[in-house]
Amino acid sequence: MNIKALLVDGDPLIYGAMVSIGLVTVAILFLLTYFKKWGWLWREWLTTVDHKKIGIMYILSALVMLFRGGMDAMMMRVQLAFPDLGFLDSQHYNEIFTTHGTIMIIFMAMPFLIGLMNIIVPLQIGARDFAFPYLNALSFWAFFMGAMLFNISFVIGGSPDAGWTSYTPLSGAAMSPGPGQNFYLMGLQLSGIGTLATGINLMVTILKMRAPGMKLFHMPIFTWSTLVTSFIIVFAFPILTIALALLTIDRIFGSQFFTLTGEGLPMMWANLFWMWGHPEVYIVILPAFGIFSEVIATFAKKRLFGYSAMVWSMIIIALLSFLVWVHHFFTMGAGAFVNSVFSVSTMLIAVPTGVKIFNWLATLYKSKIEFSVAMLWALAFIPSFILGGVTGVMLGMAAADFQFHNSYFLIAHFHYVLIAGTVFACFAGLVYWYPKMFGHKMNERIGKWAFWFFVIGFHVCFFPQYFLGLDGMPRRLFITNVVEWLPLNVISTVGAFGMGIGFAIFVYNVYYSYRHSERETTGDSWNGNGRTLEWATTTPVPYYNFATVPHVDEIDPYVRMKKEGKTTFDEPNVKPIHMPSYTGRPFIMMAFLGLASFGLVFEWIWLAIVGLIGGIIFMILRTYDYDEGYYVSVEEIKRTERKARGL
Amino acid sequence: MANSKKRIPTNHIVGFLLSLVMTIVAAWAALQSDLPVMWIIIGIMALAVLQAGVQLFMFMHVTESASGNGHVPWNMMFHGFALAAIVVAGSLFTMSFGFSHDHGDNGGNEQHHEQHQEESGY
């Protein structure tokens, strides 16, 4: 295969994208060389095992992916508002909705949340890093390589075009020949391994590394949501791994698991996919709930109302999330009894969710609310998410779903839960913890502009889609010049561009705040309203997090610590701190596995074998790795803490 | 970590070789052998159980009873079984109830299978 056959051609949009990718790459290489930053990049980032830095890399990647997925979205919206323009052809449209959905869920929402967990969870429980820092770096690079692999598909080889659900038989070898679908399979497989490892890592970290005295029911609610999410990850991701592997074997090696011929069961794919897929939507919403709970408690300046009810409802949601998957294919043809069972279990989920909503409202009730940007996102979340949840219950009625299924009503539903839930939470969490990560706040005035553009744009974009659905407009359709649909489609597109502007302002705010924001002097950034341990650390957080780990025996321990004048620097009790050493191996190992995946995408088995051998060599090296880290000396800790605390 | 440096992990090496052998035998049975289908299935099932046993006993600490506060291995295995039950029973439930294609009669199944393959030419 020569280069020309590899590159996708024929479309000016794609040529444009190729040129801009080329230019950006050259620019980055040039800047790194010009400013002699290669060593810095390697020493500080590519080899890091520090959970805070890994978290920042996750969030940066997620923002880039949000941009990519957002561009896809705008292109679809342009096509739908001006169907006669011929902006996209049907093939291109199919590829774009597929990459949009996949990127937003797998490479944007999850990494964003995992990034926040990386940074915040160890700080909240008084730990100095993850339980397995090396594995944490491995997870990040697995995600990163998977994401990059998936993203190059539109210039090399062609993007997948069977939807983010990749239903068989459409996505099988017979009906989707070529590398497109393989990009989907290998990209998800590689990053899925990373997610699974992160799930295990966080679980162990939270169960084993809490501050002395901290019981499970003393943990901050975001940490709780992370723990519950980790359990869902550990139980749900293996199902995806297996389903992807079976489909890969089908496509590359000619087996017949999901084919129409040879006794395959194409519907089994839908079944397995949603056995993972429904828990997956809770993987991206539970941490969001956790973030909102933290933000609301801080800016309502009260303890979270109904803490244990909050925890138990998350646990119940997690259990139920494994028992509802069939609601995604009520129309597949199972009997009325099967559909009824899953209809009821689906509606049950609304109960614990409702409990949480009322608890947030009760926290706000009669409190002195401070309308900071983070709080605005949280407040906008509540009513918007309710609209998504209520329509979810409507979809959950099997009989009614025969009408709603695969219409724009469904599209509106899941964007109301995913954007108003997950994306608002990512923004809220980023703004809220930004000072912890970067030592300065995001500008509030610009933040409010971004907020209003995004939130109003969001409702203008998606609210009309409920009605488009009721008017019969199906999803994944590129010709929409039906007179009844046009006005609402145009309105929706206007809203989409509003969100785009909001996002642009948000990103500009990152730059503006870097240049102009006041540097933080205390660790307790939000007017001293911090309640949990992360605010007890200094800003910027020293790489060992806590000079001394406080004893914790209550919820919101930092409130009392402040009253009693205690800090995380109990000078007489400072002891040497054991820290893990940086290493470049996770990066290299995952680069090899990325290469192997790339080989499999094009079914170049020799390349896959080379990559795999490289990966295995690094695994073997790891088993002979006796590097046990190093100790930070007491003098160094004292020096760092005194400087940070101005003593 | 430090104290396991010198010792050769016999257990792990034997377990590793055993699992390789069992995997190869299973693959051979499925791809190359001309045993009757029923025997192939039974054989693979038996190998799977043995394989799980090797993993659990030689790699996964089932023999260690407690760590800190409770019987952690058994605890997690219980959850694993619960999930496996949901996956298997759930799939059977959703994939076979209410459909009317004829997978019920076991007698003709095997033949049926072979015929199909010939017709489709794969």
Ligand code: HEM
């Ligand atoms: C009260 C809670 C909820 C209920 C009752 C519910 C119900 C449903 C139902 C029945 C469907 C399938 C509709 C169809 O295909 O015809 C669906 C689709 C979907 N839901 Fe929900 N849902 C709820 C919450 C959520 C949350 C919290 C999220 C994610 C954050 C979410 C994400 C999705 C997605 C992504 C789809 C569409 C998947 C696709 O076909 O591509 N839902 N929901």
Ligand SMILES: [Cu+2]
């Ligand atoms: Cu669902």
